[in-house]
Amino acid sequence: VSVPVFDEAFWREARRVVLTRILTASGGQQAQAEDAVQEAIASAQQHWLGSAPAEPVAWLTLVARRKLVDAHRTEARQSALGVSAAQERSVPQRPQPAVSDERLRLFFGCCHPSLDHTSQVALALRSVGGLGIPEISRRLLLSPSAVEKRLGRARRKVRDADIPMRVPTDEGFAERLQPMLAVLSVYFAEGLAPTRGEDPFRLPLCDAAIGLARLLYSLLPGNGEVAGLLAVMLLHDARRTSRVDEAGAIVPFEKQDRARWDLALIEEGLDLTLISLEATPLSAFTVQALIAATHAEAQRYDLTDWHTLARLHRRWFELSGSPTARVGEAVAVLEGEGVEASAPLIDALEDLVETPTLGAVVLSLRSRAAARSGDQTRAAGYLAAALDSAVHPSDRAALERQQRSLVDLCQTVSSESFGDGT
């Protein structure tokens, strides 16, 4: 990871990039946007002495956007005196689902430190979350028999060692946070792209996951990882209404009507992304939030900043070793730089071809790259292979709708994430 030098050239380039990104949010008012960027840079030059945030340009963008929103609010207040401060601050929100406190307690109970990470997550999802073996196997990139084996072993240990399934005490909280975050992200991912059934979504799962993440964040306010996870969820959930057309069919990511994205949720998601970016050390969830934020900042699909996305996926991989991050980087390079540049990255995914579920995405990516280079025969071959290796009906359906975007395809599969472009 190269550490940027904060010289004249850096600030000049940062000013240009950040301005481009937030101009949309300013409603085209360039003067206001320029002021916001200037303020963000001034704030950075004051605060970064010694320790700059991990992603300086992302930080500047988020802060500039925040300043712009604040400026708009002040203006609105001045032009409409009489609006109470409380009313002004209240961001329109969809009705929140009743938070199932009991469910959070039970999830925590399953994440007992005497079980390994995967067993904690699988047990929580199976015993409390109500997900089946197919869902868990698809999300954890394990074969169904491997999941069964894990669960069997975990249950035996719970019985033999008499592991109590209770909510941890305060110090026990921290050591159970990692599996909890994984449980909630799988829960949300399964809601966005269900493994089984006819419905394109299982909204109760999305709502439950967001509700639990909010509750967790209220228990651990300012926690960078929880903020990052919640940010990712909100930035994805903001697109909920644009994901299906009026007939109920899934709209590919490229073709979604971005005007229908929920701006209040995006704003909240971006604020949380900033909070999570300011926490150290940089977590994989923060990087995933930055990835989602990068998509949210693009006014149109063809304005997507693929270069940044490629870099963020690399960062994600460095932090977590996630195989999904490698696939996401290859997608970003294919979309941003084309077939030739992405070829070495796609070739390097060879070892993932046999991975349950992710393998189908890799084959499908190859098919897409072959089609782009005009080789329809090879494209068809890879697609057939992808269909062959896809175990779950929803993956097959997604593959069959080849017009569906790669961004969506990756999203349907992974686990560790529900990330666009991941």
Next chain:
Amino acid sequence: VLNNNMRQDVAMRYALLAYENPEAIAARTDDEQVQLLAAYGRVAAALAQKGAMVFGDGLASPESATTVRSGATQVVYDGPAVETREHLIGIFVIEAADLDEALGWARQMPHAIGHGSVEVRPVGV
């Protein structure tokens, strides 16, 4: 799986196995050895006071071990059964309501604090 509280009233037995690497054992001064034993004495006293102590003692070094191994012919040989990086150097058997309670005791043992590690295993499955 969430209702494994059927044995709630029946205390479980757990073995608390203390491990330490041989270099650390060799480097310990006599004073430190006395302090270590005193620290174990305090844990043992607390266990006894709760009526949770079944058995507890330290073990002599692995060089003093003799192993009887099965096979076509039974063999007796000099040395421990398994060569490990950390040596088993003490055993407590305690009674506890569940794993969390046992882990609570394990966390207090000197080898869980600054000398090595403590493995917790249910006894009599």
